[in-house]
Amino acid sequence: DTGVSQDPRHKITKRGQNVTFRCDPISEHNRLYWYRQTLGQGPEFLTYFQNEAQLEKSRLLSDRFSAERPKGSFSTLEIQRTEQGDSAMYLCASSFVLARSTDTQYFGPGTRLTVL
């Protein structure tokens, strides 16, 4: 089995530009999560999907952030009008969950965003 993959691995952009990241989960995983990790901190939850439905969004996810998982497989995270404070590692995780159970999340390698 291949693990979670993310593309690109690194992105450098200028302030005010839009960026889009892609995450491909482990095959057959029905949940997909996005987290953000800044230097010296643990990952912070942004949002998650069960199949194609976005079930929860963090208050960290401002109006400039949007995430989609159109067919319940891969997901994209778009940041519009980037700011220097958006510089971080964006991590994707996926899991398989049955009703009323909890899941173990498996993480991808991350996309490191640098906003100049």
Add this chain to the structure above:
Amino acid sequence: AQKVTQAQTEISVVEKEDVTLDCVYETRDTTYYLFWYKQPPSGELVFLIRRNSFDEQNEISGRYSWNFQKSTSSFNFTITASQVVDSAVYFCALTGTASKLTFGTGTRLQVTL
């Protein structure tokens, strides 16, 4: 609100020493799950273990062992006979009724020869 505290920011040991990474958590959920992840320099978070709140049995996996004590809200991680390849940042995390993981700030472990 849930909270995970990893008070040790950085630990340095010499190879073959034993080392314990501390994790203290706070939650109001009666059912919850605790996790440890390893983040090597490459950056990818690697799942190590998951325990649920009803299972306080300690677990051992090779050189790794975990001590879960509900009475002190702690879930500590011990590496026996540490090796250079154990050098990484280790994160403790918690989930309850919500699916999202709440992470601690991590402990950086440096193992030298």
